[in-house]
Amino acid sequence: MTIQLERSSVQHDLAALVGRRTSGYSLEAPFYTSQEVFDLDMAAIWTKHWLFVAAEAEVPEPGDFVTVEVGPSSVIIVRDDDEEVRAFHNVCRHRGSRILDDACGSVGNLVCPYHHWTYNVDGRLLHADNQPATFDRSRFGLKPVHVRNVGGLVFICLADEPPADFDDVAARIEPYLAPYQLGRAKVAHQVDLVEQGNWKLVMENNRECYHCDGHPELLTAYFPLHGYTADDVPPRLRRTWDRFEKATAALEASCVRQNFPMETMRELDERPTGFMISHAPLDGAGKSYTEGGEAVCRKRLGTIADAVFGDFHLHMQPNSWFHMLSDNAVVFTVLPLGPDRTFLRTTWLVREDAEEGVDYDVATLTHVWNATNTQDSAFVARAQRGVRDPGYEPGPYSEVEGDVDAFVTWYVNRVRAHLS
Numbered sequence: 001m002t003i004q005l006e007r008s009s010v011q012h013d014l015a016a017l018v019g020r021r022t023s024g025y026s027l028e029a030p031f032y033t034s035q036e037v038f039d040l041d042m043a044a045i046w047t048k049h050w051l052f053v054a055a056e057a058e059v060p061e062p063g064d065f066v067t068v069e070v071g072p073s074s075v076i077i078v079r080d081d082d083e084e085v086r087a088f089h090n091v092c093r094h095r096g097s098r099i100l101d102d103a104c105g106s107v108g109n110l111v112c113p114y115h116h117w118t119y120n121v122d123g124r125l126l127h128a129d130n131q132p133a134t135f136d137r138s139r140f141g142l143k144p145v146h147v148r149n150v151g152g153l154v155f156i157c158l159a160d161e162p163p164a165d166f167d168d169v170a171a172r173i174e175p176y177l178a179p180y181q182l183g184r185a186k187v188a189h190q191v192d193l194v195e196q197g198n199w200k201l202v203m204e205n206n207r208e209c210y211h212c213d214g215h216p217e218l219l220t221a222y223f224p225l226h227g228y229t230a231d232d233v234p235p236r237l238r239r240t241w242d243r244f245e246k247a248t249a250a251l252e253a254s255c256v257r258q259n260f261p262m263e264t265m266r267e268l269d270e271r272p273t274g275f276m277i278s279h280a281p282l283d284g285a286g287k288s289y290t291e292g293g294e295a296v297c298r299k300r301l302g303t304i305a306d307a308v309f310g311d312f313h314l315h316m317q318p319n320s321w322f323h324m325l326s327d328n329a330v331v332f333t334v335l336p337l338g339p340d341r342t343f344l345r346t347t348w349l350v351r352e353d354a355e356e357g358v359d360y361d362v363a364t365l366t367h368v369w370n371a372t373n374t375q376d377s378a379f380v381a382r383a384q385r386g387v388r389d390p391g392y393e394p395g396p397y398s399e400v401e402g403d404v405d406a407f408v409t410w411y412v413n414r415v416r417a418h419l420s
């Protein structure tokens with residue numbers, strides 16, 4: 001009884017906290033610092049929504065796997081013998097042992113190290129020693145996790161009933177992703193970072209370029225104009241805006257030539273599977289994220305015909321963003337580790353037949369985003385130190401932080417839906 005009362009009291013406080021959220025302002029400190037809110041986030045967000053967890057290119061052959069940790073859940077993403085990407089709880093159906101320990105690898109079958117129950121990579125239990133004749137193996141296959149492969153991007157959902165609107169989002173995204181053929185790309189490099197901040201601070205930081213003066217490498221290729229219009233661009237960015245308009249016209253002409261869809265979609269806050277797609281030119285040479293916008297790989301992705309094809313970017317709530325260039329793609333996944341620690345994985349994809357040392361070198365390919373990630377990590381850690389200070393109170397978003405507000409609004413909407 002006591003425990004129930006305490007839980008009820010905590011839930012009441014959380015409901016009040018969520019109810020007090022002021023639109024246009026950053027969240028109150030407990031959203032970034034408290035274990036109770038972190039637990040609520042796990043229940044309301046991370047176990048209820050579709051999460052981007054891997055590029056299909058990370059599991060190119062049957063038996064290739066990656067494991068992903070979402071709170072207490074470990075999930076195996078594996079390509080089966082029919083080439084389908086599948087997902088299973090990394091929990092043995094005998095007495096619950098973890099099956100795979102490694103973050104990635106390749107297996108013939110999935111063998112539990114404890115008593116050696118053996119599963120096919122499609123999840124079927126193949127072998128279990130010393131069972132009675134009545135033992136029905138078909139009842140003890142690995143428990144599946146919902147998984148979707150959208151244009152070479154692998155999403156999972158831990159809910160029994162995932163948000164149904166994912167079908168609509170996937171159908172609208174796929175025509176944009178298809179020309180890049182990410183499912184047939186190869187992983188050129190991958191970097192994992194542990195950020196010293198709450199996952200929402202990591203996402204908020206990604207959703208604005210108000211801080212982009214802190215990214216000198218990125219700014220040699222990226223137009224720091226996110227959120228501006230021709231009417232409100234500040235004088236210091238007027239010449240940049242003029243270059244941006246010329247580059248936008250050239251990009252639109254290239255899209256027409258390539259029959260590439262051009263509609264921008266921004267549905268970030270109201271729907272369960274919030275998303276945004278946008279296609280923007282790059283500065284300088286306009287080809288890729290290098291200093292000066294030069295290409296990083298001699299081979300272009302998929303069927304992309306023009307080297308100067310800007311950055312097709314996709315944002316997905318709650319945990320991912322993607323940059324597709326003509327010659328490489330950079331995909332980011334965020335996973336929560338605790339109230340003040342967050343995992344960020346960055347994966348660079350190139351055409352499957354591109355050769356390291358011949359068509360690209362990893363240092364050039366990764367330079368801008370490695371530098372940008374390091375700088376962002378420092379911003380996030382700085383923000384975390386600030387929001388846990390008793391002197392913190394929510395502050396107002398600027399006019400160019402609309403996507404931060406949209407992210408926070410999405411989050412609050414989803415938490416409210418959970419609590420109700």
Ligand code: FES
Nearest residue numbers: 092094095112115
């Ligand atoms: Fe896996 Fe026993 S717990 S075989």
